[in-house]
Amino acid sequence: MRFRHALLAACFLALPALAAFDPTAALGVSQAVVGRTLPDYTLLDREGRPVRLSSYRGKPLLVSFIYTGCFQVCPTTTRALLSALKAAQDGLGTDQFNVISIGFNQPADSPQALKSFAAQNGINYPNWEFLSPHASIVTDLTRSFGFTQVATAAGFDHILQVTLVDAQGKIYRQIYGESYSGDKLGEPIKQLITGAPVPNDVSFAAILDRVRILCTVYDPVTGEYRVNNGLFLEIAGFMTFLISVIWFFLLEWRTRRRSRRLFHT
16 A cells, blocks of 8 residues: 555656746736737638738737637637627728637647637637647747747636737737727727828728728727717818818919019010
8 A cells, every 4th residue: 555655656746747827927928029020820720721820911910819628718708809809890890900819729729629619609700710720830839929828737827818910910019808898909900000001002992991990989888989070070170271271372372473474574
């Protein structure tokens, strides 16, 4: 009996100790990557097709890390993200930004597992994809996003963050918590959309859409975005004033030019 106890004790001592999750250190790692341009990685979508991260450049991108074996935190934060995105998309449009959720627990977070996770949580947005990385790149991938996870006996302890990436592939902001209000996500996305330089080949419709987004405001009472007509009126008033000033100087210039002609005559 003593030999059995000694043998069991030796076996437990031989097991690697599970590292403790340090929230302060995880926050420091997360903030350290803000401003950095992401490397390009190839992952698999829910149908098993390869997708490169660089293919999302051109629009703001929201990135969350999940593991499909989680039965509480990951589903809760994913549904909270869904609610916040519904509010943001009502005001900012459905095609202004993209969202991806990445399964970091490999090989368990396969494309099929992520497909089932998305269906179970009611995610059917065309601009929201679930991606599965190869196990060999998980460490580098999570490090690039400043995401920290520690294996535990019950699963994983990890920082609750959504990473906002700008249209050039640079990390713009980290957003933390297990619940998100519409403005917590919508406002930084709005900043990226309205603050980005306008491409040379942009259409007039795209410019109008950018003006519309600029005039949307978050209503904390309803939890949704709405168009602030007052801003439209202010812009219209300013444009009217500007046109009037230009018209006045144009008339003044024509009057002086005519006077000079008469004088020389």
